[in-house]
Amino acid sequence: MSPEQPPASVDLPATHTAPVVITGATSGLGLATARAMAKQGIPLILAVRNMAKGQEVAAALLRSGVRVAVRRLDLANLATVKSFTDGLIEDGVIPRAIICNAGVQTFDRLQRSADQFELTMATNVLGHVALLDPLLSHMAPGSRVITLGSETHRGGLRAFGFPGALLDLQTGVHRHGLRGRRVLGRSWYPGREF
Numbered sequence: 001m002s003p004e005q006p007p008a009s010v011d012l013p014a015t016h017t018a019p020v021v022i023t024g025a026t027s028g029l030g031l032a033t034a035r036a037m038a039k040q041g042i043p044l045i046l047a048v049r050n051m052a053k054g055q056e057v058a059a060a061l062l063r064s065g066v067r068v069a070v071r072r073l074d075l076a077n078l079a080t081v082k083s084f085t086d087g088l089i090e091d092g093v094i095p096r097a098i099i100c101n102a103g104v105q106t107f108d109r110l111q112r113s114a115d116q117f118e119l120t121m122a123t124n125v126l127g128h129v130a131l132l133d134p135l136l137s138h139m140a141p142g143s144r145v146i147t148l149g150s151e152t153h154r155g156g157l158r159a160f161g162f163p164g165a166l167l168d169l170q171t172g173v174h175r176h177g178l179r180g181r182r183v184l185g186r187s188w189y190p191g192r193e194f
């Protein structure tokens with residue numbers, strides 16, 4: 001679809017009751033984001049690979065009275081990504097924002113995803129693309145996609161033959177996916193905002 005074409009059809013309006021999906025909400029920045037949003041009363045879907053950890057985080061967040069659901073999403077396993085997106089669409093749960101936060105960096109030894117892609121590429125890029133792709137056309141105008149990247153590539157780091165700009169690619173791919181839609185995209189490198 002070219003940027004000039006009308007945006008994809010919108011099935012449900014974004015309302016203040018629609019949830020925000022956060023990938024990797026079980027630790028670090030994802031957890032901090034979930035806590036900050038829960039404090040503001042924003043309904044959340046914690047998209048996590050470890051359900052026990054996710055339930056533990058949700059139990060703590062629920063104490064603030066906010067609506068929190070935990071759904072399984074292993075970005076390094078494309079079948080679970082499809083189950084996650086199918087589940088949301090079937091349940092009529094259309095997020096008002098998706099925060100693509102989960103990420104790994106595997107520089108010490110080559111690791112592969114369930115689908116045999118290099119693990120950093122699979123988790124940070126392919127998994128998130130597979131997550132966004134089926135959901136974007138359902139999201140209402142004004143919905144948001146927020147991507148966390150990294151400045152790592154600036155040091156010229158190379159991981160297993162992929163250019164160090166891997167995480168920039170993540171950002172670029174997401175921007176491309178947003179073209180022609182009325183969903184707003186923001187990319188954020190911790191410590192720097194674009």
Ligand SMILES: NC(=O)c1ccc[n+]([C@@H]2O[C@H](COP(=O)([O-])OP(=O)(O)OC[C@H]3O[C@@H](n4cnc5c(N)ncnc54)[C@H](OP(=O)(O)O)[C@@H]3O)[C@@H](O)[C@H]2O)c1
Nearest residue numbers: 024026027028029049074075076101102103148149150190
């Ligand atoms: N912290 C920094 O200074 C910094 C700097 C630059 C960029 N970033 C970027 O910011 C984001 C968050 O960083 P962070 O430091 O908060 O990372 P973190 O503490 O290591 O947390 C990463 C999160 O991603 C989840 N995750 C990993 N693999 C996954 C998979 N296959 N499927 C689903 N979830 C998965 C982890 O789940 P588990 O709990 O199950 O392990 C965890 O919740 C990352 O994208 C990172 O590249 C961070």
